[in-house]
Amino acid sequence: MIRVALIAHNEEKPEIIDLVQEYEDLLSQFELIGTGTTGKRIAEETGLTVERKESGPLGGDLMIGAEIAENRLDGVVFLRDPLTAQPHEPDISALLRICDVHDTPLATTRSSAEFLLDGLARHVNKE
Numbered sequence: 001m002i003r004v005a006l007i008a009h010n011e012e013k014p015e016i017i018d019l020v021q022e023y024e025d026l027l028s029q030f031e032l033i034g035t036g037t038t039g040k041r042i043a044e045e046t047g048l049t050v051e052r053k054e055s056g057p058l059g060g061d062l063m064i065g066a067e068i069a070e071n072r073l074d075g076v077v078f079l080r081d082p083l084t085a086q087p088h089e090p091d092i093s094a095l096l097r098i099c100d101v102h103d104t105p106l107a108t109t110r111s112s113a114e115f116l117l118d119g120l121a122r123h124v125n126k127e
Contacts, residue, residue, distance in 0.1 A: 001029075001031050002030045002075075002120055002124065003033060004031070004032055004075045004076070004120065005032075005033045005067065005068075005073055005076045005078075006034040006038055006042060006050070006077050007061060008038045009080050009081040012079035012081050013037070013038060015079050015110055016079045017042060017046075019077070019110060019114070021045070021046055024048065026117060032050045032051065033050065033051045033052075033064060033067065034053070034060075035052070035053055035054070035055055035056050035061060036055030037055050039051070061094070061095055064095065068098045068102050068104050069098055069101075069102065074105075074120060075106070075107070075120055076105070077106075077107045077113045079107075079113065080092055105119070
């Protein structure tokens with residue numbers, strides 16, 4: 001089964017909720033993983049099941065990085081706030097590096113996330 005991680009900085013949480021709601025039919029076919037607060041909000045606002053890791057400040061982004069290193073994720077959506085991210089929020093640098101090392105697609109904007117999800121949808125339709 002396809003596994004996708006969902007992460008968002010605080011200012012981007014409404015945007016990731018909107019994205020997930022738009023792609024809910026597709027995402028219901030995936031195993032979803034999220035950092036603590038993002039995963040909780042997605043589950044509460046959509047009814048989708050999300051395996052929640054720790055919150056970003058407690059190392060949730062690093063836990064997701066470990067999943068990538070073990071080749072257990074097919075993609076990552078990390079909607080980040082490039083202008084006002086707070087020091088306690090997850091840092092993209094380590095995730096970007098581990099995604100590059102393991103050739104795991106990483107989307108950091110709404111439009112790139114849509115391309116990533118549409119690409120994963122093609123794999124679902126082939127099966």
